[in-house]
Amino acid sequence: MLLEYATTLTFIALGAIFAYSFYAVLIAGQLSLGQAGFASLAAFSAASLAPSGDDVGDVPALLIAVVLGMAVGALASVVLGLPTMHLRGVFLAIATLGFAEAVRIVLLNQEWTGGAQGLAVPRILTVGMAWTALAVVAYWFWRMGRSRYGRALEAIREDELAARSMGIDVGRHRLAAFVTSGAVAGLYGVLYAYYVRLIAPGDFDFVAAVEGLVTAVLGGSTMFLGPLLGSGFQTMIPEIQRAVGVEAGWIRPFLASLLLLVVILFLPGGLASLIPRRTRMPQSDGGDGDRGAHLAARRHPAAGETVATLAGLGKEYGGVHAVRDIDLEIRAGEVVGLIGPNGAGKTTLVNMISGLVPPSSGSATVLGASIGRTPVHKLAGAGVSRTFQHSKLFNRLSALENVLVGGHLVSRPTFLRRLLWLPSSRRDERAALEHAARCLNRVGLGDLAGNRASSLSYGDQRRLEIARALASEPSLLILDEPAAGMNHVEAAKLSALITSLAADGLTILFIEHNVGMVLETCTRVVVLNFGEVIASGTPEEIAADPAVIEAYLGTEDHEPVTGSIAEGTLDDPTGGAAQNAPAGAVTNVGPSAAGTLEPPDTTSRDAT
Amino acid sequence: MSDPILSVEDLRVSYGRVQAVRGVSFEAEQGSLVTLVGANGAGKSSVINAVSGMLRPAGGRITFRGQDITRTPAHALVKRGLVQVPEGRQILATLTIEDNLQMGAWHTGGTAQKSITAMYDRFPVLAERRALPAGALSGGEQQMLAIARALVAEPAVMLMDEPSMGLAPKIVDEVFRVIEEIRASGTTVVLVEQNARRALRAADHGYVLQTGEVVHSGPAADLLADERIVEAYLGVDTDSRRRDGPTQHGGL
């Protein structure tokens, strides 16, 4: 019975292993088509270098070949990956495809590969060995799924920028995924070689690469069983066709392609998305008795210490000054509100402070790190965490998983220990889970832990972003319009949350359009207009400042204009360098005066 | 009262689960200048994008020249004379100024050399640089180009979304001068602005939006004198005792 289907079953296993090599990078959001090249290199070098089965026995020979092949695949992926990892999307796909084709042509022209005739390889692989190998690969990805490393890869897939801001070193993770892919492709190449008896460079061409990709996509790249499902499906189609008695050669590719089209259009997660995905919420969520027991603790700067210093900071986009010459100092324990009309440069300013955008002039030091030279994830490591104006959640992950990723910096790597089922990894995972649950509960989302981030309401998404930012235990928390879209009551709750966070020792900088909320919540308010600080002071001072009201509502009186932009006789400050703050505003507070401030008020405030 | 050329009843707009506009109604008389003002996030742009067909409303009814246009796509509305000057100007930076103006005449199916020449007369700065890519213009000049481009389409109603955004006060004054000229030439203007005082000075009628609802409306001059607008903007209650209740709804 089993023997009858041995060939089919072996090909299902081989197809699944090859699909896993695509899965390995798809899970991190990369599209690579170079796997056929890795497999090819691995197959030919292993087949020619590994000792013959007659000398060392069949199984040891295969094992040596597998080790050799995986090493070659991994090595090739490092060599290809180092220069190409900065490429995105289609460009990476084309570059890797070019690599695979180049490998094919080079191998075709070598003597030791047998050229177009191919290379004879003994058949050693049995159906049992194939499935054992598949089981090992599937196990690897299964254990990876719920590890810190696996979550980081998924976070990169969902939103690379947000992942960086959570302290994930995206470059290293992407390369790691790529190398894993190379090793698995190498494994596939060797197993394939030791099964089909004769390998030729043409076996690993573009069509083969597309088939592997199709299998992975069909199965789904968000769950470790996907490649197996995909391969089973792909391999079964001709079997079913034979059973039904249709022999025409074109039907299989037609059906496979049609199926792929249907899946990609109507079932974007692949077949595996039909399997429900569970999220486990830790049983004990309130116990803060051993708070931080397994997590790295961060020492916040003491109240009054300098957290950030901005000196003459400016940003220019194609001649337009989004932000110019900002001097500002933020001290520990402050809650600084940043307000100003649309287009005033608020988001550009916080993007610079959080390291996403390099300044074009001036300098800034945030938590000891120098802005512009420190990569985003290092800055996150220094203790800066932020939310985004337009939610950048990891949409296909659950709320809890989003916060777990937020805790990347303060949790320990668990993947390798999870492979070995070490109890310590279980403890670390539980600690990370409890930490995440605490952060979720703090923003009041404990009940929604298992929901997909994309399914949450807008207000809940904003809160989830805050929970995720909190999970990294930041010293400086930057919130970009956290109350946007919230109603009165929600905004008041948010205000209370911010106040309580400040009481815990966090320093908070937030942009907000709800000026009333800013005035209630902040210890200091900074007003921007036309990229410059036009006012800075306590909420009371700001509320009474006519320049602020003017910035928002426009001037009360109005002078006749001389000159005309339509005729080219009026100087237009938005065109380039010029002085353009509102006439009445600049007199209030000069940019240099904005940086000086009273000792921060750290007394807690009642937000309601 | 004659029939308004544009009327919006109970308009609702949602982004996923977020309700950005919760039942806004307003109307514009032929030849008038109507303004919707409000702080950022009040839903002004969503309203105007729904009217111009760029967004699909979740509910409500939009009538233009007596016809229901609630579900009419943007490209069909331009043809009928409802033209938008979008937020952030949205000029086509890689195309030349001339090409940008030609795009204004897209719906005619041909070129509109006559009205483009008229625009060059009106905005000499554009004529000088007609062969340059539009991206080379300054912010204020780009706004002029965006307005000129919309005028080439010969609109009956011009929807303007934050024409003053990011512009210096002197430039804003000139933009408003152009807007008033457009209105004086008989074109109905619906103006969305954050710069409320400036917009209300120019307008006949105003509507104040807050969190997706109209909270005040009335003749622009009356609104201009009303302190409660400051409240709608800054969320600072002029009467601090009224803090818990929802802001009073209704006109003046």
Added chain:
Amino acid sequence: MQQLLNGIFIGSIYALFAIGFTLVFGILDRLNLAHPAVFAASAFVGIELVERGGLSLWAALPIVFVFGAVLGLLIERLAFRPLKGRADAHFAGLISSIALAGMVIALLQWRYGPDTRRFPAGSFPDTRYEVAGAQVTLVQVVILGVSLALMVGLTYMVTRTRLGRGMRAVAENPDAARVLGVNVDRITAVTFAISSALGAVAGVLFAINVNTAQLGMGSAIELKGLAVIIVGGMGSLPGALIGGLALGLAEVFAVQYIGSSWRDVIAFGLLFLILLLRPQGLLGARKVREV
């Protein structure tokens, strides 16, 4: 001299094919991987028109042009439009167009079988000319003439006509184009039709040039087309033209000086070099995306 001419002939076919790729990329920012299937399908259809329909090549070319355009509309409708607005549209578009390509190739296999096909002997006159000491056949002149005419026509269309202006507007900013009254869906569909029509003509010309058509001919040229648009700059029409000609010439000279078996490595060598040194391509402009 002979090599130079040969390089230009094959290069102009590459350019014609690559222009179709790059046109869609410029407008939609997506790769249409069904383009090679159009290339192969039209070669088979062209052969059938000449062989069974008894048409002359001159009559067959316009029919194939229209056939390609219709395929392009289908591709846009089935593989790209349903993905509009989806977050993973970039990736999904690649996969859906691969799927559609697979279906087209399977249908070709159904109708024409897996074997290589040729134009019937005597389909085109065997006239030869002497140009500066090199042999040129009439067929080659036709290939060059048709490719150049199509490329000149396309360039004129894109830079000078109303439709071209609309296409450039959509390419730069679809929302701004919509505000101006452009029916973006229609422009997109038209772009697909033009792109595929060019790919279709390229397919027939290629089949004439080598006098064979195979099911796999699309994937062979696909990689070269990708190399050409990367080298020339994604979305750049002159880039595709220059890139195509450069690749054709480089290949011909590589065959002469290095050996025919290494011909295909040239494309990928160039591709790599450009991706590493100048990812936006020789004539491409880097799109700036906002945070």
